Amino acid sequence: MASRVFLRRLIGAGLLVAALAGCKLSSYFTQDLIAEAAILAVFALSLDFLATCGLVSFGHAGLLGVGAYAFGGLTVLAGYSPGAALAAAVLAGLIVALAAGVLAVRTTGAFFIMVTLALAEMFYSWVFRDRTFKGADGMGGVPRLDLSLIGVDLNDAASFSIFVVLLCAAIWLALEFLIVSPFGRTLDAIRQNAGRVSALGGSVFAYRLAAFTISGGIAAFAGAFKVQHTNFLSPDLAGWLASGDVLIAVVIGGIGTLVGGILGAAILVFLKDFLSSHFGHWYLFLGAIFMMVAIGLPRGIVGWVVELRGKRP
Amino acid sequence: MTIALETRDLGKSFGSLVATRNVSLAFEAGLRHAIIGPNGAGKTTFFNLLAGNLRPDGGRVLLGDRDVTHLGLAQRARLGIARSFQRNNVFMDLTVLENLVFARAVREKRTAVFWRSLRSYGDLREGAEAIAEKVGLTGDLDTLARSLSYGGQRQLEVGLALACDPKVLLLDEPTAGMSPEETARMRDLIRQLPGSLTMVIIEHDMDLVMDIADSITVLDYGSVLTQGTPTEIRASELVRERYLGGAAANPAGAL
Numbered sequence: 001m002a003s004r005v006f007l008r009r010l011i012g013a014g015l016l017v018a019a020l021a022g023c024k025l026s027s028y029f030t031q032d033l034i035a036e037a038a039i040l041a042v043f044a045l046s047l048d049f050l051a052t053c054g055l056v057s058f059g060h061a062g063l064l065g066v067g068a069y070a071f072g073g074l075t076v077l078a079g080y081s082p083g084a085a086l087a088a089a090v091l092a093g094l095i096v097a098l099a100a101g102v103l104a105v106r107t108t109g110a111f112f113i114m115v116t117l118a119l120a121e122m123f124y125s126w127v128f129r130d131r132t133f134k135g136a137d138g139m140g141g142v143p144r145l146d147l148s149l150i151g152v153d154l155n156d157a158a159s160f161s162i163f164v165v166l167l168c169a170a171i172w173l174a175l176e177f178l179i180v181s182p183f184g185r186t187l188d189a190i191r192q193n194a195g196r197v198s199a200l201g202g203s204v205f206a207y208r209l210a211a212f213t214i215s216g217g218i219a220a221f222a223g224a225f226k227v228q229h230t231n232f233l234s235p236d237l238a239g240w241l242a243s244g245d246v247l248i249a250v251v252i253g254g255i256g257t258l259v260g261g262i263l264g265a266a267i268l269v270f271l272k273d274f275l276s277s278h279f280g281h282w283y284l285f286l287g288a289i290f291m292m293v294a295i296g297l298p299r300g301i302v303g304w305v306v307e308l309r310g311k312r313p
Numbered sequence: 314m315t316i317a318l319e320t321r322d323l324g325k326s327f328g329s330l331v332a333t334r335n336v337s338l339a340f341e342a343g344l345r346h347a348i349i350g351p352n353g354a355g356k357t358t359f360f361n362l363l364a365g366n367l368r369p370d371g372g373r374v375l376l377g378d379r380d381v382t383h384l385g386l387a388q389r390a391r392l393g394i395a396r397s398f399q400r401n402n403v404f405m406d407l408t409v410l411e412n413l414v415f416a417r418a419v420r421e422k423r424t425a426v427f428w429r430s431l432r433s434y435g436d437l438r439e440g441a442e443a444i445a446e447k448v449g450l451t452g453d454l455d456t457l458a459r460s461l462s463y464g465g466q467r468q469l470e471v472g473l474a475l476a477c478d479p480k481v482l483l484l485d486e487p488t489a490g491m492s493p494e495e496t497a498r499m500r501d502l503i504r505q506l507p508g509s510l511t512m513v514i515i516e517h518d519m520d521l522v523m524d525i526a527d528s529i530t531v532l533d534y535g536s537v538l539t540q541g542t543p544t545e546i547r548a549s550e551l552v553r554e555r556y557l558g559g560a561a562a563n564p565a566g567a568l
Contacts, residue, residue: 182418183427189415192404200419200477201390
């Protein structure tokens with residue numbers, strides 16, 4: 001039997017190959033879905049990384065929204081180049097997460113869920129009302145990154161999907177290494193037993209805050225690419241339904257496995273596409289599938305496979 | 314004599330329940346101090362005040378000359394107050410070695426590192442293995458904590474506290490729930506800890522207490538009833554009446 005880490009990475013590599021093959025071989029429409037899945041996967045990675053330290057956020061779309069609005073606002077309204085706007089969006093995500101985290105990570109469990117939800121809804125109601133970003137109507141014309149320097153046109157669907165798939169893979173790999181670092185192992189120790197980490201002399205608050213901040217930066221990064229993908233900025237990006245969708249993706253794939261978030265995002269995007277083209281009440285079916293996974297496979301698909309087939313490293 | 318840890322007029326109430334009442338105690342360095350008392354006497358609350366899990370309503374806690382009253386659990390741990398818990402409180406999903414290596418990494422402030430893996434900390438392994446030997450877990454280094462026997466988890470519990478390089482070691486009922494054999498092993502383990510280490514132990518097993526303690530404090534209703542050597546405590550009428558043989562001292566046999 002292979003080690004669990006190896007199995008997780010094997011699943012990741014398999015998904016990467018499948019996604020790249022899909023980008024090369026399939027139709028425009030499928031490429032578009034792959035890009036959507038890859039961006040949702042980055043978002044799911046940000047949420048699952050936070051789960052490493054035992055925190056499950058129900059307001060993560062707020063942080064995605066910060067990145068999306070920073071990117072969209074700076075490019076469309078302030079005329080920034082997409083590259084500079086991307087850097088600013090990530091920075092905004094880090095700063096907002098740091099500030100919000102000072103409040104939020106003092107709590108855990110249901111209280112953390114409520115605090116993150118409340119903070120995200122505050123952001124949502126602001127961008128929903130404020131006319132700077134055209135409020136509820138949303139704002140179009142968001143440009144994509146200019147990679148003409150290396151001969152890549154991201155306005156081409158295939159190129160864009162390959163690009164975001166590679167970005168997702170890079171972030172996933174970086175997080176795979178981060179979770180086995182002393183920092184990452186401390187987050188895992190906090191998830192297992194925060195009281196004991198304190199008793200050993202570790203600062204649970206500081207580590208949780210650091211994890212929340214990093215997670216916010218990644219979520220904002222995903223947000224900046226989500227608006228590049230659709231070229232459109234809308235408050236719904238930051239609403240609680242979006243927070244729920246990414247949570248569903250992580251739970252289906254397997255919370256605490258990282259690659260599970262990617263698999264879950266892919267399943268969610270393609271399932272949604274399939275269900276919504278056949279049924280009117282497709283959320284009903286999605287909900288049923290979600291419940292079956294949550295009850296039958298409480299550690300998600302990846303968690304189930306890894307536990308079934310993998311031995312502990 | 315040097316005082317390692319001291320409390321002055323320490324008090325803590327939960328609503329109308331006074332759990333700790335004006336406790337002033339000095340724990341001499343390098344001795345094994347036991348705290349005994351009936352259930353509900355406030356022993357664990359007192360421990361939580363010493364370790365920093367709880368903040369007192371009044372009074373002070375001093376580590377040597379330093380006032381640590383306003384410091385939290387983690388800060389006190391960094392200054393040298395380490396504790397074990399009454400209920401096993403280890404990292405269940407880690408092996409014994411991983412538990413101890415992690416504890417050493419926290420102790421050496423080497424956890425804020427994200428560019429290498431924790432497994433690359435080979436130098437921490439030695440320290441972790443030395444602690445495993447002290448607590449009798451050398452044969453179980455690669456066993457998951459959740460797969461250890463209850464007694465083994467208890468030993469790891471003490472090992473995690475030792476990994477903090479404590480000046481003062483607080484052990485909250487180290488033999489709670491243990492079989493007689495496991496209790497004997499824990500007694501040997503406590504005896505073999507270095508003499509320089511100041512220990513405060515809450516324990517219900519009177520044989521163990523009389524055997525290992527240099528000094529015994531009896532708590533009752535949150536206050537210090539008396540303090541003395543095991544011989545003095547054994548001889549004390551007050552302790553016999555209130556705690557050790559309460560029923561026997563009461564002719565009616567009523568409790």
